[in-house]
Amino acid sequence: MLFTSYELFFEILLFILLFVIVKWGLKKSWLNNLLLIGGNIVILTHIVSWKSLFLLSLLALVAYGAGLLLRKRKSGWVLALSLSLLILLFSVRNYPLVQSWLGTWWTDMLGKHFLSVEKIGLSYILFRIIHWLVESYKNTLRSRNFLSFLNYLFFFPTFMAGPIDTFNNFHYWMNTTRVRFNRRMFLAGIGRIFIGAVKALLIVPLIKPYAIDYQAFIPQLSPLGAVCTAALLYSLYIYIDFSGYCDMAIGMAYTMGVRTPENFDNPYLSSNISEFWKRWHITFSTFLKIYVFKPVIGLLNRLPIAKWRMAVSVTAYLVTFLVCGLWHGSTLNFVLWGLWHGIGLSVYKLFTYGKTAKPLTTTRKVVGIVVTFLFVTVGWVFFNYPVDKLLVMFELLF
Secondary structure, three states: OOOOOHHHHHHHHHHHHHHHHHHHHOHHHHHHHHHHHHHHHHHHHHOOHHHHHHHHHHHHHHHHHHHHHHHHHHHHHHHHHHHHHHHHHHHHHOOHHHHHHHOHHHHHHHHHHHOOOOOOOOHHHHHHHHHHHHHHOOOOOOOHHHHHHHHHHHHHHHHOOOOOOOHHHHHHHHHOOOOOOHHHHHHHHHHHHHHHHHHHHHHHHHHHHHHHHHHHHHHOOOHHHHHHHHHHHHHHHHHHHHHHHHHHHHHHHOOOOOOOOOOOOOOHOOOOHHHHHOOOOHHHHHHHHHHOOOOOOHOOOOHHHHHOHHHHHHHHHHHHHHHHHHHHOOOOHHHHHHHHHHHHHHHHHHHOOEEEEEEEEEEEHHHHHHHHHHHHHEEEEEHHHHHHHHHHHHHHOO
């Protein structure tokens, strides 16, 4: 949650008003970027330490330089090395298993400082830097503006949990001075902030205590009833909480004249698991498709396995959602959650492979929505509980 205190809330409010006046009053893109950098620093220091911001800024500087080099030389080896080092740093910071592999020698040299970087927002910065490096290599970025790049990485509304914007889109809306102040967009932003606040501050606290632990229902319900009720509530909780945060993030961006992409599109009305991932955490699933799934498909197509098209698709799904699970957390339950969805998508692909898509009847669509929702809800059980609690739960049920 970005609004960690009333003090921070009023600081954000005052900054947005100042930014709107400067952006639409003076219409100087360099001044917009400088002002936003200052605002990002002041606001983010309420969430992460100065030390974390400094170290992340150093990483941003290196990434920016690597992007410039990739644009000039377009070297696949430079891209591979840059991505490998970036993912290695992220893995060392986030995963205790990787830290144990490195031993204690690195802790004495770098670990004390490196491990002090908070995890808040780190995964999203990783994605934005990967996007910057790959698109620099492809030469698809419309600008190399350093100030825009820094603001793209540290944009405070989307810093903690997205949505994950593209650099081109962010740069366009940050630096456009050819249009007038968009009152509709500003008012829409205020409306989205209000909707998000209602979700996150009013509805979520009512659901969360019962959603995150099935034991809250044990005295009143049977073990099976308790687990099922908590699982259903967790499905509602995680959607309302996450979409509420995204509503506020998108709303704040709108008030500042930045049209940030949408992140949810009624995902629980999906009639199959493939459709679900086109509606849930849209910017994240799009990132996985572009930067994980498609490269894996391309790699497998160069191997002997390429003659078995279904095997290629299934392998790509499993790898992509293994990455998806590991990105969400370092414990085994997140791996299980990722594989659950990878297997679900693989099974769906097997059943639909080679078939022409036909319009669904109302009955089949309703059945598909229910089955998909139940499948996703079971997945949230893996997501919510660590493995030791999952084992206790299964012993209780079976």
